[in-house]
Ligand SMILES: Cc1cc2nc3c(=O)[nH]c(=O)nc-3n(C[C@H](O)[C@H](O)[C@H](O)COP(=O)(O)O)c2cc1C
């Protein structure tokens with residue numbers, strides 16, 4: 001048996017009475033367990049969305065418009081969920097999305113997901129606003145694939161510094177997030193008066209940066225207020241345009257991805273400005289409420305990109321069927337967001353490992369039971385639109 005899912009399923013089935021005290025299985029159960037453990041502020045920060053939450057809801061609902069149509073009597077004794085990305089084989093068709101300020105969820109901070117990802121062969125995208133500095137995360141991951149996500153600061157010297165630190169620390173791609181030059185209208189966080197950055201959390205990369213620190217009158221920890229003000233000001237980069245992306249492009253030879261694309265014309269612009277990959281994302285509905293669901297725009301973006309670079313997607317991926325539907329609609333891979341954030345809150349690294357293993361198992365089973373041997377065989381013939 002070559003199925004990873006077999007071992008993962010059997011571990012649970014054979015656990016007998018222990019099952020009741022085990023970690024959750026379904027996304028809803030992870031979220032509920034996280035809700036019990038976390039204070040209202042941190043839970044709301046993960047769970048919350050922009051405005052009325054319409055986009056967050058549509059992201060998930062969009063997957064219901066498609067159904068998988070299996071083929072039968074295919075020999076599925078071997079099932080391969082690996083993919084190729086930037087010339088490298090990755091064992092699974094998903095990555096861990098950049099999620100900032102992880103110490104509000106668990107004392108391990110980003111070390112938890114980084115180690116879980118490394119152990120199970122999943123690429124990890126470290127957030128620019130991580131609680132723990134990128135060099136420390138790199139140390140815990142050895143040779144394992146990690147990418148660095150950048151919220152492009154206003155200051156070009158700071159941009160250069162973040163990029164060169166990431167390169168030196170062995171991050172092998174840069175993800176520039178372009179949908180968050182301003183923080184969205186987040187009603188849950190406003191009600192809870194919860195913005196972790198104000199107390200200096202999520203500043204791991206800023207507070208250790210020589211360029212950033214050189215602009216302060218005092219070291220960050222001696223005057224948190226001054227440091228936070230500068231970091232937030234750098235992040236509110238409302239002047240960001242394609243010209244700034246060109247600048248970033250010139251600073252690094254690493255593969256450059258742009259995250260936050262939902263319009264095919266922007267996809268074409270991004271290609272013209274030299275990106276090596278796109279991430280179709282609306283930030284999990286946390287930025288522009290009422291924005292289109294990512295699955296709804298994925299086909300038009302893939303059409304515009306026409307296979308020139310990989311198109312990744314996120315926002316609403318909760319389980320194996322979602323992963324296959326996104327790939328059937330043209331995604332090269334997907335990013336997992338909230339599911340691993342809740343798991344981190346519940347059980348640190350081992351929680352994230354559990355969620356990753358469940359996603360591996362479910363994706364593999366779904367692929368096999370739909371009559372396909374390998375991810376590269378998945379195309380639009382796997383699904384039909386039912387709504
Ligand atoms: C708590 C939280 C923090 C996030 N922080 C970042 C971040 O630092 N950088 C970034 O590009 N995206 C960030 N995102 C967005 C995710 O990368 C991803 O796009 C989103 O979670 C996908 O939606 P989903 O989790 O509903 O599937 C964050 C999302 C959440 C839930």
Ligand SMILES: O=C(O)C(=O)c1ccccc1
Nearest residue numbers: 100129180182183235286
């Ligand atoms: O919380 C987020 O979604 C996030 O990534 C973020 C952090 C700082 C500014 C804007 C967005």
